[in-house]
Amino acid sequence: MIRFIARRLVLLVPILLGLSLLLFLWLRALPGGPAEALLGERATPESIARIEKLYGLDRPLPQQYLSFLQRAAVLDFGSSVRTNEPVADELKRRFPATIELAVGAMIFATGLGIPLGYYAARRHGTWVDTTSVVGSLLGIAIPVFFLAFLLKYVFAVQLGWLPTSGRQDPRLDTEYPTGFYVLDGILTGNLPAAWDAAQHLILPAIALGTIPLAIIVRITRASVLDVVNEDYVRTGEAKGLLKRTVDRRYVLRNAMLPVTTIIGLQLGLLLSGAVLTETVFAFPGVGGFLYSSIFVRDYSVIVGFTLVIAIIFSIVNLIVDIAYGFIDPRVRVQ
Amino acid sequence: MPEPNRRDSPGRGQPSDLYTVDSMKTEFGDLAVRETTGSSLGRDAWIRLRRNPVAIIGFILVTLFLVVAVFAPLIAPYGPSDTPGKGIVTPTNIPGPSADHWFGLDDLGRDEFSRVIYGARQSLIIGVVSLLIGMTVGVIMGVLAGAFGGWVDGLVMRITDIMLSVPGLLFAIAVAAVLGQSLSSVMIAIAVVNVPVFARLLRGSMLAQRDADYVVAAHSLGLRRRNTVASHILPNSISPVIVQSTLVLATAIIDAAGLAFLGLGSADPAIPEWGRMLADTQRYLSVAPHLAFFPGIAIVIAALGFTLLGESLREALDPKYRR
Numbered sequence: 001m002i003r004f005i006a007r008r009l010v011l012l013v014p015i016l017l018g019l020s021l022l023l024f025l026w027l028r029a030l031p032g033g034p035a036e037a038l039l040g041e042r043a044t045p046e047s048i049a050r051i052e053k054l055y056g057l058d059r060p061l062p063q064q065y066l067s068f069l070q071r072a073a074v075l076d077f078g079s080s081v082r083t084n085e086p087v088a089d090e091l092k093r094r095f096p097a098t099i100e101l102a103v104g105a106m107i108f109a110t111g112l113g114i115p116l117g118y119y120a121a122r123r124h125g126t127w128v129d130t131t132s133v134v135g136s137l138l139g140i141a142i143p144v145f146f147l148a149f150l151l152k153y154v155f156a157v158q159l160g161w162l163p164t165s166g167r168q169d170p171r172l173d174t175e176y177p178t179g180f181y182v183l184d185g186i187l188t189g190n191l192p193a194a195w196d197a198a199q200h201l202i203l204p205a206i207a208l209g210t211i212p213l214a215i216i217v218r219i220t221r222a223s224v225l226d227v228v229n230e231d232y233v234r235t236g237e238a239k240g241l242l243k244r245t246v247d248r249r250y251v252l253r254n255a256m257l258p259v260t261t262i263i264g265l266q267l268g269l270l271l272s273g274a275v276l277t278e279t280v281f282a283f284p285g286v287g288g289f290l291y292s293s294i295f296v297r298d299y300s301v302i303v304g305f306t307l308v309i310a311i312i313f314s315i316v317n318l319i320v321d322i323a324y325g326f327i328d329p330r331v332r333v334q
Numbered sequence: 335m336p337e338p339n340r341r342d343s344p345g346r347g348q349p350s351d352l353y354t355v356d357s358m359k360t361e362f363g364d365l366a367v368r369e370t371t372g373s374s375l376g377r378d379a380w381i382r383l384r385r386n387p388v389a390i391i392g393f394i395l396v397t398l399f400l401v402v403a404v405f406a407p408l409i410a411p412y413g414p415s416d417t418p419g420k421g422i423v424t425p426t427n428i429p430g431p432s433a434d435h436w437f438g439l440d441d442l443g444r445d446e447f448s449r450v451i452y453g454a455r456q457s458l459i460i461g462v463v464s465l466l467i468g469m470t471v472g473v474i475m476g477v478l479a480g481a482f483g484g485w486v487d488g489l490v491m492r493i494t495d496i497m498l499s500v501p502g503l504l505f506a507i508a509v510a511a512v513l514g515q516s517l518s519s520v521m522i523a524i525a526v527v528n529v530p531v532f533a534r535l536l537r538g539s540m541l542a543q544r545d546a547d548y549v550v551a552a553h554s555l556g557l558r559r560r561n562t563v564a565s566h567i568l569p570n571s572i573s574p575v576i577v578q579s580t581l582v583l584a585t586a587i588i589d590a591a592g593l594a595f596l597g598l599g600s601a602d603p604a605i606p607e608w609g610r611m612l613a614d615t616q617r618y619l620s621v622a623p624h625l626a627f628f629p630g631i632a633i634v635i636a637a638l639g640f641t642l643l644g645e646s647l648r649e650a651l652d653p654k655y656r657r
Contacts (some may be wrong), residue, residue: 006348011495014495015495015496015499016499018492018495018496021497022496026512029512092433111428133388135527137638137641137642137645138634138638141637141638141641142637143591143592143595143609143630143633143637144592145591145609145612145613146612146626146630146633146634149619150627150630153623157620269501272504275503275504275507276503276592276595279596287504290504291507291596294508294511295511306500306504309501309504310500313499313500314499325640326646
């Protein structure tokens, strides 16, 4: 098991190195170099040359890449041109929002998806099954931003049940010890603030969670269908175990293996930011910030955010692999 | 060394006459049916596909989308830039659906129905071109990895690892940002995202075939590796690629709309694009929700069509369901 983890960690190194090289070359390939981005409209050939000398942009590319790597290794990405704040601080401010949204979306997706998928499989071939299959295909075919838009129009604009955008009502007087607004509200004993933050999460979480929901329903259904035909399930039934016991200890437990993987992979994906959902709901997470940074050529933010997102994405995937080994003894033995 | 005769793969032959004799049919009805359906995988899949209602719905939706895209000028009552509603439309009054304008007018007085119709063309072009680019590059990488193995395989897999370590949409945005705002940059961006998917899929499916009995047999008969790969391994590993390409058409349409929604589509505002139509009307959310509704539904229909078709193809081509 330790060798397995170590090998996976070693494999991460070339991935991150390759990614950093790709990122470095990508930045150089962006139209309008970093100097022009800094200077904006006032750029003259002389001032560009001065800035390039100042930031070492006139040195040969391999040298530039090495110093880029050195700084990236200690997570020093400089400051954002737009907000004048260190990239690390921007990350600290925005990642909790993204995590909160991702977790909300996954609670929605798993909480609904596993029972639905299980129910569909146990009633295989009936209308319940067909509806859930078609419904999950529909969930995959709906563009996230269109769904977000529909939810916002119906529940926020027309019915007025939920807020249209943001993370929390700015008029509320609150403190943020952790940066997770719902948790902060509970920790500081400010329950109205926690409730307000939770309400702001509902629509974006549903919009974002719909694709994972559809995928989880499908995987759960397929995997339960596979398991119910296994010999050990028949044996369990034959020896007179209660249906409930067979379902819980034999069917569900074995069927959950592939589902766990999918949940982990989807969570990794959601943690990397949801540009579209965040845009529709003006939700201040990492995705939207990174996206807007690309257009104002805020290089330090682009580099820092992309690398951190990729690292988190890879680590979550690694954890999923390891967790799989713990849940399924067969993987460990190999 | 003379090349050994390559025989047709078994099971490809026509049902033998023996079983189609009338008397046999009645006496061994079951047997006869099994023999006819047990022909080639392709024919078998086709038969199952025609019986599957999901496939038929998918086929109808896809056909609708294709017809609309190809014959847009014949179907649309107005051109995409015509403004029949000029003078009627104000920022607070954007008429919804009516007998004259089925989907209403947009904020500039253009006929929304015509624009949705013309938008299908854009989606179809982006979908097909990006699929072709992504699939070609991905398949080449997959074949290299699957056929050669060793360090070639390792290299290709590390490249796909890196590409997959950035989430899809972000990756597409990054590519589109470098290439600038244009139609071709959107197509390339979407294609690039799909390259590692195709590469891995084909490699995996080729690896699964590599130790199959018929491949070992081909080897022991002295067939060259090039021939084994081209005429034995590849044809038997290609069906996941076919399924994936149908599904990719759906995601390509959605992703293209997503990129356009973020302002990364074609730079020409005269060309209607579903994603941008949706984005442009965000300001009029409470005045004219129809402007977002119709292009959104159009995206869903196109994407759902390809998804249903792809899923039923997957089921039809899956040997697990074969008898």
